[in-house]
Amino acid sequence: MVKAVIFDIGNVLIEWQPERYYDALIGPERRQEMFAQVDLHGMNDLIDTGHDFRETVYAWAGKYPEWREEIRHWHDNWLDLATPRIDHSVRLLRALRAKGHPVFALTNFGIGTWAIATPAYDFLNEFDHAYVSGHMGVIKPSPEIYAMVEEHSGLAPGDLLFTDDRIDNISAAQARGWQVHHFTGSQGWADCLVAHGLLTQSEAA
Structure with a gap:
């Protein structure tokens, strides 16, 4: 689940x-x-x-x-x-939150670049929690960063569904028991969320 x-x-x-x-x-x-x-x-x-x-x-x-x-x-x-925003993915983020699903970010991002990005992209401020590598002192795909997410969130690896465009980051999460989706486009990610019962087809459009 x-x-x-x-x-x-x-x-x-x-x-x-x-x-x-x-x-x-x-x-x-x-x-x-x-x-x-x-x-x-x-x-x-x-x-x-x-x-x-x-x-x-x-x-x-x-x-x-x-x-x-x-x-x-x-x-x-x-x-x-760092532009432009991927509008369909932003809609998916907001649709998940509208249904009450906890949504996190796990990103390789600097302290300085995050400070620039968050005022420019409003949706970056909408996560239930943003796990930002610059503040954590470790980057993906180090196993340590995934362990830190598990510890902070209090969730078991199998409870987490993670998408990333880099296969090395996906493989590292999968090795810990996370559910994963290799992001190659927003429609594939939308289909994954529907398949997991998190969104309906219309909500994922």
């Missing part, structure tokens, strides 16, 4: 495609060159673990003078990287 539904955020509720942003900024060829030379996703993992947002990005930029200005965009224009 599902007692709580857990949403990832990036590419589930908000599109997170930094490569797309940089393609528009400097063109695909230059972007590919930059991402090959600079571990920007590794930099972002530090932020998501709790490192200071601006300090981390600017320090990274300082290590790569050729790409200094481009890397700083990760901080200076972050909302342009």
Whole structure:
């Protein structure tokens, strides 16, 4: 029985495609060159673990003078990287809450980026609880972060239904006994919620 539904955020509720942003900024060829030379996703993992947002990005930029200005965009224009919202997923979140189902977030998100995102995206303030990696000091798919959710919520692993776009995060949750759905689009997630009896077809539209 599902007692709580857990949403990832990036590419589930908000599109997170930094490569797309940089393609528009400097063109695909230059972007590919930059991402090959600079571990920007590794930099972002530090932020998501709790490192200071601006300090981390600017320090990274300082290590790569050729790409200094481009890397700083990760901080200076972050909302342009984390856009747009995925409207159908937001409707599903709100439909679940309207029916009284507890809904959590479990997300790799920095302290600084969360502070930027929550005023910009109202639905991020609507969870019964948001488990944010930057505040927890550990990121998915570390088993520790899933254990922390279980302990804080007081729910057994099998009571949790979790969706995430990354299969490694899904696999780690499944290994703990969570019910899972690999998010590849909002309609598939809607169908999953209907199949579990949490929403009707019309509520999941």
